[in-house]
Amino acid sequence: MSLHVGEIAYTNTLPFFFELDRSSLEQHGICITQNVPAHINHMLASGELQAAAISSFSYGKNEKDYVVLPDLCVASAGMVHSxxxxxxxxxxxxxxxxxxxxxxxxxxxxxxxxxxxxxxxxxxxxxxxxxxxxxxxxxxxxxxxxxxxxxxxxxxxxxxxxxxxxxxxxxxGLPMTYALFAVRRDALESKAEEINVLHQSLRKSYLRTAADGYRQINRYLERKGMASLSFWDMYFEALLHQPTSKTEQGLLYYFQLCYEEGFLEREVPTLRKWRPTTSVIKYKQ
Structure with missing residues (x-):
């Protein structure tokens, strides 16, 4: 049985997927499905997917069923441009x-x-x-x-x-987190090795794209014709892809306000975070 993973089909999550060796991931039993946030959110909630990049609000709605993959997010402290x-x-x-x-x-x-x-x-x-x-x-x-x-x-x-x-x-005065990576709790035991591989791979992809100042991604996006190279430089400069205590504080405040306004049925006082198993696979891309 494969680990079915959801990829948001938006540019702001691209650093996590740009450098992935997808054929190698498939050999590890990891299959990736791409769609807009609303569809990916629904697929993870229904169990069609076991892990995904999802909208932050979707985590708040389903937090009892999910854990968050650490060190991965889409946030900004100010303008997000999208x-x-x-x-x-x-x-x-x-x-x-x-x-x-x-x-x-x-x-x-x-x-x-x-x-x-x-x-x-x-x-x-x-x-x-x-x-x-x-x-x-x-x-x-x-x-x-x-x-x-x-x-x-x-x-x-x-x-x-x-x-x-x-x-x-x-x-x-706080950053806003728009998306994060979540795993269904009912998949944690049966898919432990695949989740380890997935987390390492997403993290490596981001670190590689960030290491060259997003130049490869920016050139790729410029060729697609949606915006200029200077725009993409500004765009990725504004984004935060690594969570901090401030991004977590901002996200929990967002959840608090959503609860107070009746958008969420339950309070979300903390983020439940995944931790690697002791038998981490050393995955090389």
Whole structure:
């Protein structure tokens, strides 16, 4: 039986996957499936996957069933450049207005709701829409896009564009963690060796891509034509891929606010973290 792993199909997680030797991982019984966050979140929760990069909110919803793989995250202390609210009016004028939400991720949707209600004291009317900015703004006052969808539209001719990572940091002084890696607790014993290999591989991929200042990734993304090399330099410079005490503090505060607002059924006072088994496989890529 294989270890089925979910990969978020967004650029911000690419350092963990860019240098993976996928054929070698398959030989170790590790199969990787790629999709948008919402689908990966659902697949891990349903048991179709045993490990995955998931939205932070999805961990909060299912924390009794998951453990976190350490030393891996997607966070920022300020601008993130890929979680953008596009609005026809200033953000503090959105009371009662219609805001279109992306269907792609739960973390950012709830982050936006927290920012608007707790920080700006406004409560719009929300509606989920497919991530198409032009269509969203045809019938809504504002629209939320995330990931590559947001990057593609970052220069759209819209009066007001807000970076949610920046707004969160300005109000809390804490980093925001958008994604982390989780493993189902019911797979920990039966898939111990595969989980060890997976963790080592993800970590090595990140360290290799970061060691050259993300130059290889930046050139690869530039060739795809979504943005310039200078943008990708700025983009990865802003991201945090290694958790710290501050990123954990920020994430737990996010969970606390989500619980207080009724978005989460249970409090999440701490992160349950995976620890390698004593018989760690020395995996060489």
């Amino acid at each position: 979680l953008l609210l596009f609005s026809k009016v200033p953000i503090n004028k959105l009371e009662g207005e219609s805001v279109a939400l992306t269907t792609s991720s739960e973390t950012t949707v709830h982050l936006l709701k927290l920012v608007l209600k707790r920080f700006y004291q406004v409560t719009p009317c929300y509606k989920q829409e497919k991530p198409d900015l032009a269509n969203m703004l045809t019938s809504h006052t504002a629209a939320l896009l995330i990931g590559d969808d947001a990057i593609r539209e970052r220069h759209a001719d819209v009066p007001y564009v807000y970076d949610l990572g920046q707004l969160w940091y300005e109000w809390t």
